[in-house]
Amino acid sequence: MQRLIAVVVVAVLFMSVPSAQSRKLTERARQARTKPGTPPVVVGVFGDIAPWTLEQLTEHSDVVIDATLTQSESYIDSTDEAVFTDFTIVSHRVLKGTVPERGRTPGAPVSPRLTMYGGEVMIDGVAVRAVSHNQRALRSGRYLLFLKPFGSEPARYQLVNGAAFELRGDVLTPTVYNAGKAYADFTTMPYASVAARITALAR
Amino acid sequence: MRLRAAILALSVLSGVRAFAQDGYVVVGPGGPPPPPEGFITVQSPGICEEGTSVVASDLSSGGYLKVNAPIRIDEAGSVAGACQLWWGGNLLWTWNRVMAYMSIDSAPPTLLPSRWTVYGMGQGYSATFDTRIPETTTGPWGTSLQEPGDWSFAFKSVSFPLACNFPTDSAIITKSLTAMICKPEWFLDPTNVYNFHAQLGDVTIALPNGFATAHDPAVAAAADWALALGRTITVLDNSTCAADDPHCVELAADHGTNPGDPVGCASFGPSDLNVFGEWTGFTRIRFEPQWQGADPDLLRRHIAHELGHYFGLKNREDSSCGPNDTLMGPVIANSCYQSSPISTQPLGPSATDVASLQKSTYGNQSRRVCGW
Numbered sequence: 225m226q227r228l229i230a231v232v233v234v235a236v237l238f239m240s241v242p243s244a245q246s247r248k249l250t251e252r253a254r255q256a257r258t259k260p261g262t263p264p265v266v267v268g269v270f271g272d273i274a275p276w277t278l279e280q281l282t283e284h285s286d287v288v289i290d291a292t293l294t295q296s297e298s299y300i301d302s303t304d305e306a307v308f309t310d311f312t313i314v315s316h317r318v319l320k321g322t323v324p325e326r327g328r329t330p331g332a333p334v335s336p337r338l339t340m341y342g343g344e345v346m347i348d349g350v351a352v353r354a355v356s357h358n359q360r361a362l363r364s365g366r367y368l369l370f371l372k373p374f375g376s377e378p379a380r381y382q383l384v385n386g387a388a389f390e391l392r393g394d395v396l397t398p399t400v401y402n403a404g405k406a407y408a409d410f411t412t413m414p415y416a417s418v419a420a421r422i423t424a425l426a427r
Numbered sequence: 428m429r430l431r432a433a434i435l436a437l438s439v440l441s442g443v444r445a446f447a448q449d450g451y452v453v454v455g456p457g458g459p460p461p462p463p464e465g466f467i468t469v470q471s472p473g474i475c476e477e478g479t480s481v482v483a484s485d486l487s488s489g490g491y492l493k494v495n496a497p498i499r500i501d502e503a504g505s506v507a508g509a510c511q512l513w514w515g516g517n518l519l520w521t522w523n524r525v526m527a528y529m530s531i532d533s534a535p536p537t538l539l540p541s542r543w544t545v546y547g548m549g550q551g552y553s554a555t556f557d558t559r560i561p562e563t564t565t566g567p568w569g570t571s572l573q574e575p576g577d578w579s580f581a582f583k584s585v586s587f588p589l590a591c592n593f594p595t596d597s598a599i600i601t602k603s604l605t606a607m608i609c610k611p612e613w614f615l616d617p618t619n620v621y622n623f624h625a626q627l628g629d630v631t632i633a634l635p636n637g638f639a640t641a642h643d644p645a646v647a648a649a650a651d652w653a654l655a656l657g658r659t660i661t662v663l664d665n666s667t668c669a670a671d672d673p674h675c676v677e678l679a680a681d682h683g684t685n686p687g688d689p690v691g692c693a694s695f696g697p698s699d700l701n702v703f704g705e706w707t708g709f710t711r712i713r714f715e716p717q718w719q720g721a722d723p724d725l726l727r728r729h730i731a732h733e734l735g736h737y738f739g740l741k742n743r744e745d746s747s748c749g750p751n752d753t754l755m756g757p758v759i760a761n762s763c764y765q766s767s768p769i770s771t772q773p774l775g776p777s778a779t780d781v782a783s784l785q786k787s788t789y790g791n792q793s794r795r796v797c798g799w
Contacts (some may be wrong), residue, residue: 270736386691
C-alpha cells in the first residue's frame, strides 16, 4: 500500500511539472507551434549605453564610416538564443581606420557588413523575433557608424556603444532611444563639423 | 417649527388665515453644497510629459511635479436652491442659496499645512464660484511645492445657511501629487504604451559558477530592493534560472565576449513581454568580465542599478537628476568599468526611484511628469 502511495505521489509530481521552456529559439519555436494561435517567439535585450563624448566614441572605435547600409538577412545566431541581422556596408567616406573593399582587399571576399542584434525569422511557420529595447531597428539607408570587429571574421563589424546615426543632409539622428546625455555633445552639430572633428581625432 | 407656530398665532390674532406652507420653505436641493472641483496646473513650463509625448499642463489626476515648479490651483463650486418665506399663503421673500467661500488646504509631507480661501468679487452674492473665470473671485492659488514627497490638497465649498438652516459645508474632495527634485523616468517601449517591468512576487537572483565575487554585492543589492518594494529577494549561488521563470534574474560576467552582444556597458535580457509589459521569462544581467574583480560597493551599486531596469526604471538622464539623487544615473566613467567606488553615489534605490515604481509601475500606471 505504501508503495502504491509512493508511486501515485511520484506520478502526480511528475505530471504537475510544467513543460520547461527552452532557452533555445528553435526549440521555443517548435514548442510555440504546438499551442493554438502560434504566437511569435520574442526575445529582447537592453544595453546600458555609456554617455561618451565624440572623442571617447572615436577612441573606442576601430572604424568610423559614413556609409549606406543595405539590409541583407536575419538569422538565428550560433548560440540559438538571439536573432541577428546583417547589413551590407557601402562606404562613402572612411573617417577613421580602414575598411576592406570587395575585390580590392585580399582575404575579403565579401562586402563589409554590419551585424546587429535583432530581427525576425520564420522557423516552421512560427515568427521568431529579437528586439533591442533601447535602439531602433536599422533600415537600409545612410548612416554614420562607429564600428569594431565582430569576432575575428574579416570585414564583419558591430556597433560601438550603439553608435549608429541616421544621416540626412547635414543632420545626425541617434538610433538609440532617448539618447539623453549620450552623444549630446555632437548630435546637434552639422555633420560636416562632426566629420572634421573625427578626422582630426583619428590622426 | 417654533417660527411656524408663531406665524400661526400671529395670523389668528390678526385675523389673517394661516396656510399650511407658511414659514420658511426649502425650494430645490436642501442638502449640503455639492463637492467642488479642483484643478491643478503647472505654469512653467506649462506642459507635462508622458513618456516622450507632450501633454496638457493638468495635474488634477495626480502625477509628479518638480519641486518649486510654479503651479496654479483652481477651484470651482456652486450651490443650488432657495429658501422662501411664506405668510398667509403669500410668498413674502425668496433667498437664493449663495456661496460663502471655498477653501483649498494643502498637506505637505512634513511641513505645516496651509490654506487658501476663495471669496466672491463684484456686486452681490453668487451661487457659483470659479477661480478660472477672471475677476469673479479672489482668484486661484499660485504656489509651488517646496518639499519632496507626497502632497495632498483638500477642496471644499461653503455656502450660507440662510433662514432655512441649510447645511453649509460640502463634502471634501482631495487630490494628491508627488513632488520630486529628480525627474522620474521609466523603462518604456518606443510607443510609450508599456512600462517594461517585473511581475509582482518574490524574486530569485541566480549566481552561476564563475561569478562568486558577486555574491555579497548581490545580497546587499537584493536587500535594498526587497526593503524598498516590500518583496522577498533571494540570492542563490551556483544556480541558473529556468527559461520561463519571470521571477528569476541571472547574473553573468560575460558581456561583450560574444560577437554581436548587445550594445553598451552591460546588458539586460532576453525575456519576452506580456501585454502588460511584464517580463514573461528569465532575465540575464551581464557585466563585462572585468567586473569580477570590482570593488564590492561598486558592484553592489551596479547590480542594484540593473535590477532597477528589471523592476521598471530607465536610466535617469535629465539634468534635474544628479548622480547622488538616484541609483539610475547613467554610467559616468570614461570606460564602462570603474576602478574605484564613487563614495557619494547611493548604493541602493533612492526615495524617488522607489516612489516612481510604487506609485506608477506597481500602482496606477500614470506617468505624467510636470515642471521639468
